[in-house]
Amino acid sequence: MLPFRGQIALALKRATDLVVAGAVLLLLSPLIALISLAIKLDDGGPVLFVQDRVGKGRRIFRCYKFRTMVSGAEARGEGLNVTADDPRITRVGRFLRVWTLDELPQLLNVLKGEMSIVGPRPWVPSQAAYCSSSERRRFDFRPGMAGWAWIHGRNQLPWEERIRLDLWYVNQWSLWLDFYILAKAFVILVRRDGVYGVEGVSRTYDTATG
DSSP states (O other): OOOHHHHHHHHHHHHHHHHHHHHHHHHTHHHHHHHHHHHHHHHSOOSEEEEEEEOGGGOEEEEEEEOOBOTTGGGSTTTTOEETTOTTBOHHHHHHHHTTGGGTTHHHHHHTTSOEEESSOOBOHHHHTTOOTTGGGGGGSOOEEEOTTGGGTGGGSOHHHHHHHHHHHHHHOOHHHHHHHHHHHHHHHHHTTTSSOTTSEEOTTTOOOO
C-alpha cells in the first residue's frame, strides 16, 4: 500500500490525464475528423487499428491508433516490425507516422483509464509473457503515450536500454518528472526524432503495424 502522499500524487496524475486528454481531444477534434476522412478516402479500409496491449497489473486492453498501413499488414512483409520505406504503409499513414498523429486515438484509452499521458510504452502480450520478475515492475503503472525511454531515443534505443529506462521511471516517478517528460516529448514531436530505429526499423515494442 502506498503512503497517503503517494496516493494523493497518483490521484493528481490521473486527474491530469483526464484534463489533458479531454482538452486535446476537444481542441483537435477538427483535425481528428479530417484524419479519419483522409484514411477512409485513401483506401476505403477501417479508420482505426485496434490491438491488444498489456496495461497496469498486466491486464489486457484494446489499444487504439489511426490505421497507417494496409489492412492485414501484420501477416505480410516484416510482420509487427515496420521499416521506414515499408510498402505496407499507406500514403496518409506515412504522414501520420512522421508526425506521430497516429497515436491520437490513444487519448481515448487515457480517458478510459487504460493508459496515461506519461508512462512506459505498452507492450504486446507476447513481449509481456517473457519478461523477467524484475521487469514486471513496469506494470505497476499505466502504460503511457510518452515515457522516460520514449524521450531518450524512442525506436533508436536497444530493447534492453528501453526496459532499463522504463524501470528507472517506475522507481523514480514523481509529478514533476511527468511534467518534464511532457515538455521534452513536445520538442521531440516537433523535431520528429526517433520515429524509426537506427536501421530504419520500428520494432514492436513501440510501434506495431496499423
